Every structure is written in structure tokens, then in C-alpha cells.
Amino acid sequence: MQSRVKKIDKIERIEIPPEERVVKFEFAEPPRSGDDVVVMDNLAKEWQLPDGTLKPVFSGVSGIVRRGSKIALVGVNGAGKSTLLKILAGQTEPTSGSFTLGANVAAGYFSQHAMELLDPKKTIFETVQDVMPLANIGVIRNLLGAFLFSGDTVDKRIENLSGGEKSRVVLATLLARPVNLLVLDEPTNHLDIRSREILLDALKDFAGTVLLVSHDRHFLRSLVDRVFEIDHGEMRVYEGNYEYYLSKVNGEA
Numbered sequence: 001m002q003s004r005v006k007k008i009d010k011i012e013r014i015e016i017p018p019e020e021r022v023v024k025f026e027f028a029e030p031p032r033s034g035d036d037v038v039v040m041d042n043l044a045k046e047w048q049l050p051d052g053t054l055k056p057v058f059s060g061v062s063g064i065v066r067r068g069s070k071i072a073l074v075g076v077n078g079a080g081k082s083t084l085l086k087i088l089a090g091q092t093e094p095t096s097g098s099f100t101l102g103a104n105v106a107a108g109y110f111s112q113h114a115m116e117l118l119d120p121k122k123t124i125f126e127t128v129q130d131v132m133p134l135a136n137i138g139v140i141r142n143l144l145g146a147f148l149f150s151g152d153t154v155d156k157r158i159e160n161l162s163g164g165e166k167s168r169v170v171l172a173t174l175l176a177r178p179v180n181l182l183v184l185d186e187p188t189n190h191l192d193i194r195s196r197e198i199l200l201d202a203l204k205d206f207a208g209t210v211l212l213v214s215h216d217r218h219f220l221r222s223l224v225d226r227v228f229e230i231d232h233g234e235m236r237v238y239e240g241n242y243e244y245y246l247s248k249v250n251g252e253a
């Protein structure tokens, strides 16, 4: 009994340390892009395998991404979601077809690969400062605080970070710049629940356009207003939110 009283006494004295206070993330004001942010015209992709054979992924992919829309790109594993985003992000060429980015589109691209591109010797602070060299220390600290880095942790080197921490650094660098199109390939994979919520809130507030691959249904439900599905090498467009998409595919089954 005695020890229980002591424990409760302890619990009551816990205060929320300053670094736990939630800092609301605010986007750099992006320039407004044209109405048609991405126009895809008959895109096809075949990957060349090491033995020289060609692996067709999809063909005939056409569609328009309009300004301000938040689109989920869905499909089973290996359907070609990452491949399509890589094409749009300029990381690989389509085999045929073309796409155009609208006027004044400033895109940011997140992929798991982006984590590997961080300089391991740099600190978290230096990494973010590199993408916003004109920002003062307070602005950078505030941005890092929004991604749950505070106090001395901002001086940790990238090489010592966990996968989740690295993801948060990449997202911070992405959102630090005034982008108006975010192309996000499974951004929540390594994130804990709190970081997911922070990212979700930031994306909900984002005035720009989002094209997102995620297997997180809560994320998809709360965010997207259109769904692009890659299925058997073709892309289908659903003019509705994630619930609408689910009702359509379940209705078909």
C-alpha cells in the first residue's frame, strides 16, 4: 500500500517536458501552380531485367492531376505504383507515352531511397539548414520541433538515426521548401503513430497537390479525394474519396 501511494505521488508530479509540446507545422507559402498539375498521356513502362528480357509493368496510363487534389495511388504489391511515381519524379524514363507538369509546378518527391541519400556525417540541423540556407535558427528549430526533434537531438548525426528518425528528417527537408506538388511513396512506413498524425495534419493543411502511395488506411481515409488504381497493367481513376473507391471495388467483387 505504501509503495502504491508513492507511485501515484510520482505520477502526479510528472510534467510534460518542453520538447514534448506539439509544435504546429507551417508550410512555406508555395507559388500557385497551373490548374493541370500533371497530365499523363498514354504512359507505359517496361523494366529491363539483368538477363535482357523486358518486364512490362503498365501501359496506356492517362490521367490528369488537378491543382489542390489529394490522390491515392493504390494497387497490389508489384503493380507499379513506385514505378509510376518514379517516372513523374523524373527518376526513370517511360518506355512510351509522355507526361507534362503544369506551369509553376514545384515538386517534392519522397521515397524510401531518399533516406539513403542523406549525408551520414551531417547532423539533423545541418541537413535541414542545407535546404533552407536563408532561414534563421529559430525557423529551422521550429520546423524540426514539428517533426519531434528538439534540444540536443538536432545535433545528432544522420548515421546514428533510426529509420523512423531518418524518414522524419527527409520529410522535414521536403516540407521546408516551398513546394506545391508532393509525390510521396509510402512516407509513413517507418513512422510511429504520433509522427504519422503530424504528417497527416500537415498534409491536410497543405494547399498544394498530393499524389500518395500508402498502405495506411487511416491516412487514405482522412486525406484523399480521388483514387488512381493500377490493376493488371492498367490505371483506373475513381472520382471520389477512399470510401468511394472501396465501395466500388467491393461492389464489383
Ligand SMILES: Nc1ncnc2c1ncn2[C@@H]1O[C@H](COP(=O)(O)OP(=O)(O)OP(=O)(O)O)[C@@H](O)[C@H]1O
Residues within 6 Å of the ligand: 047, 048, 049, 055, 057, 075, 076, 077, 078, 079, 080, 081, 082, 083, 084
Ligand atoms: N529498377 C527496376 N528494375 C527492374 N524491375 C523493376 C525495377 N523496379 C521495379 N521493378 C519491377 O516492376 C514491377 C513494379 O514494381 P513497383 O516497385 O513499381 O511496384 P509497387 O506497386 O510500388 O509495389 P509495392 O507495393 O511492393 O511497393 C515489379 O515487378 C518490380 O519487380
Ligand SMILES: [Mg+2]
Residues within 6 Å of the ligand: 081, 082, 083, 185
Ligand atoms: Mg512501391
